[in-house]
Amino acid sequence: MARKKKKKPPMDVSLQVLSEGMKYGQRLIGLDLGTKTIGVALSDGGLMIASPMETIRRKKFTQDAEALLDIIEKNSVTGIVLGMPYNMDGSEGPRSQATRDFALTFREKCPLPVTFWDERLSTVAVTRTLLDADTSRARRDEVVDKMAASYILQGALDRIKQGFEDESSPDFFEQESNDGES
Template identity: 40%
Template sequence: MRFLGLDVGDRTIGVALSDPLGITAQGLTVLERGSINDDVAKILSLVAAHDVCEVVVGLPRSLNGRVGPQARKVLEFAARLEKEGLAVKLWDERFSTRAAERHLIAADVRREKRRRVIDKLAAVLILQNYLDHRRLTDPGRA
């Protein structure tokens, strides 16, 4: 039972994949954004190729918890995935990109490389937080 994690931005989508037991998240890829139809087709292809049961989409709420302009775009994207028959879970992703950048800086990753992998790492953090929460709230699942 695999899960796919998404960090949906305006230019790219960071993608992470869980292990078959749904315990750990690993970075999979960064997709360049195209049209909504192209983006959804890419996600559907990944779901089919990796036998994914649920897609976890990071929802970038504002600091006060409200849904701002970027979060509305992500909600529309998630709704489109659901329309295609995918099981979608929205997950609060506040600070995931900043946390990813801190990890990369601590690992002494050069700025040019950070730009290429930050979205993938943010997707890993989103998915891993979801998997950890899922395991802690229902220990019988893991």
Template identity: 35%
Template sequence: MNRLEDIAKTKGKLLGVDFGDTRTGLAVCDPSRLLASGIGYISPGGIEKCVDAVADVAREQEVSAIVVGLPVNMDGSEGSRAARCRKFARLLEEKTGMVVGMFDERMTTMTASRYLNETNTRGKKRKTVIDTLSAQIILQNCLDRLKYLND
């Protein structure tokens, strides 16, 4: 797996991924890497099918690298979800041949939930939006960090 510095060396669009067992949220940024936008979610079932589906999206979106959210505990430790995300990222890198990096997703779901509460998004609509919004937040946070690295 690559570090953020490896992603910084690439040029062009990035794909942000919030990998989950049920749904995987997706976001993409503009070629200048200023703004992340959610593009939806996939529910392929199983890690291998998810890798294939995300690889297809990466090709369709013509991205140069992929950022996968890493679920880290508040104390900085990693649990079983983090291990599963690392496996997903490794398989995705092998499948696509692209730079795939991990980015700390702490507080992402909480931030997404707070936003959805403020916009009064409830029920089924909330379920379909939260993973996409989480991917968008992960990617935007990564873009902000990349700007800092490049300055």
């Protein structure tokens, strides 16, 4: 007797599909995946503000995944925004493939939907902001990854707030208690 394969969710979904599947109060996590660290940011329940959370020092995949799963569980996360390191010309290189491989492997441990978000120049923008704030090199090194994750997640949240081309999609921010007013 042949075993049925478990149906897995798609590896990645569009930001629009991800946001349409969420209810008010649910949160997104933003990840800036580096070779040595993973920057982590968390949205608020209204999907308005991304806040830097922590930087995970990478060890082995299993340990990295467990740290992320712990954060996801403790914070009622229902979706992942993963920074995609495209080349400046928009093509994908080795880092992009490593990010896709991470997402594919992480999916085995965590069935949450993932959307990829262009992270080009996110670390540069955050570093520039920290330099403008006259932050010491040691402090910059300590916060840049989680700030970059927050920058990535905030970009996605801003896009959600801006809306999508398809006007037939429900407004995420429309309150259920509108007393029947049109």
